[in-house]
Amino acid sequence: MILRTLKLPTQLFHQQRTFVGYVLRYKRNRVDEKRLKYMGAGRVAAEWILLNGGMIKLSNGEKWIKSLWDLPSDVFNENFILTHINCSNSRTLSSQGFRHIRNLPSLKQITANNCCHVDDKAIDNLIQSSDSGNLKHVELSNTSITLEGLITLGECKSLKFLDVSNCKKIGKHAIEELQDLQDAIPKCRIKY
Numbered sequence: 001m002i003l004r005t006l007k008l009p010t011q012l013f014h015q016q017r018t019f020v021g022y023v024l025r026y027k028r029n030r031v032d033e034k035r036l037k038y039m040g041a042g043r044v045a046a047e048w049i050l051l052n053g054g055m056i057k058l059s060n061g062e063k064w065i066k067s068l069w070d071l072p073s074d075v076f077n078e079n080f081i082l083t084h085i086n087c088s089n090s091r092t093l094s095s096q097g098f099r100h101i102r103n104l105p106s107l108k109q110i111t112a113n114n115c116c117h118v119d120d121k122a123i124d125n126l127i128q129s130s131d132s133g134n135l136k137h138v139e140l141s142n143t144s145i146t147l148e149g150l151i152t153l154g155e156c157k158s159l160k161f162l163d164v165s166n167c168k169k170i171g172k173h174a175i176e177e178l179q180d181l182q183d184a185i186p187k188c189r190i191k192y
Contacts, residue, residue, distance in 0.1 A: 003042070003103075005095070008102065017105055021039060028111070032044075034158060034191070036095070037051075038099075039103055040080070040102035041100070041101075041102075042080050042081060042082040042104060042106075043080055044083075045082055045100040045101050045104055045145075046065070046071060046082055047068060047071070047177070048097055048100040049085055049087050049100075050065070050066070050067065050068050050071070051068070051091045052092050052093040052097070053089070053090045053091075053092070053093075054085060054086055054087030054088075054090055055085075055087075055183035056082055056083075056084065056085055056086035057083055057088075058072075058081060058082060058083065059081035059082075059083045059106065059188055064084075064086070065072075065114060068086070070156055073077060073080070073142045075097050082104055082106065082107060083106055083107060083108045083109070084107075084108060084109045084110075085101070085107065085109070085110045085111065085112075086110075086111040086113065087088075087110075087111070087112050088111050088112060088113040088115070088139075089113070089114045089115070090112075090115050091115075091116070091117075093112065093115045093117060093118065094118065095117065095118055095119050095120070095121035095122040095125075095189075096115035097117070098121065098122040098125040098126065099127050101125055101126070102128045102129055103123045103128075103129070104129050105129070105131070105134060105135060105165045105190070106134055107130075107135055108134050108136050108137065109135075109136065109137035109138075110126065110135070110137070110138055110139070111137075111138075111139040112139065112140055112143060113139050113140070113141045113142055113143075113163070114142045114143075115142075115143055116142075116143065116144060117144065118140065118143040118144060118145070119144040119145055119146070120145060120149030120151075120152075121147060122140075122143075122145075122147055123145065123149040123150070123152055124152070125155060126138065127152060127153070127155050127156060127158070128154075130156040130159075131143055131160060133157070133158040134158065135156060135158055135159065136158060136159060136160045136161065137160060137161045138153070138156075138159060138161070138162050138163070139161075139162075139163040140162075140164050140167070141163045141164060141165040141166050141167065141191075142164065142165075142166040142167065142168075143167055144167070144168075144169055145169060145170065146166050146169040146170065147169070147170050147171075147174050147177055150164060150167075150170060150174075150178075150181060151177060151180070151181060153181065153185075154180075154181050156185065157185060159187075159188040160187060160188055160189065161188065161189050161191075162185075162188055162189070162190045162191070163190075163191040163192075164190070164191070164192050165191050165192055167192075170176050178190060178192055
């Protein structure tokens, strides 16, 4: 009602939303190294996912945790082992925040479908997390990943399933490169 009365241009509000969105993405995806050292990689990564609208699953639980209030209250709990991450459809999740999962050797599955700010930088951190051989399931459909980033996933020899469908920067012309990736990870089913 007030906006109609003032007759302000809508472009002004679009620019503000873009700036506010940028600030929120930056704040929510920033890694605090002191906190990471004090609280542990699993706890900090779990909080990052939940703050960005995702869900997590711990090794000792069967149900998905969707809220910060549902996290175990004991910060130094030895059973706090993050194994599954689902952050699909998050508008604030970005590749910068994927540094949170760099030191998660127990991570088995990550789903980040429809996250438009996830690109090749996220894959570098995924590879560091997959060094332990536990990462089996990765879904990155409809993200900003390019063919170069996808080829680096060939280092994740433990992968069993990879979904990179609808990634606009990969395109349908990359069938040969995807076949090379399939040859690099023969036990992995790749959906594109």
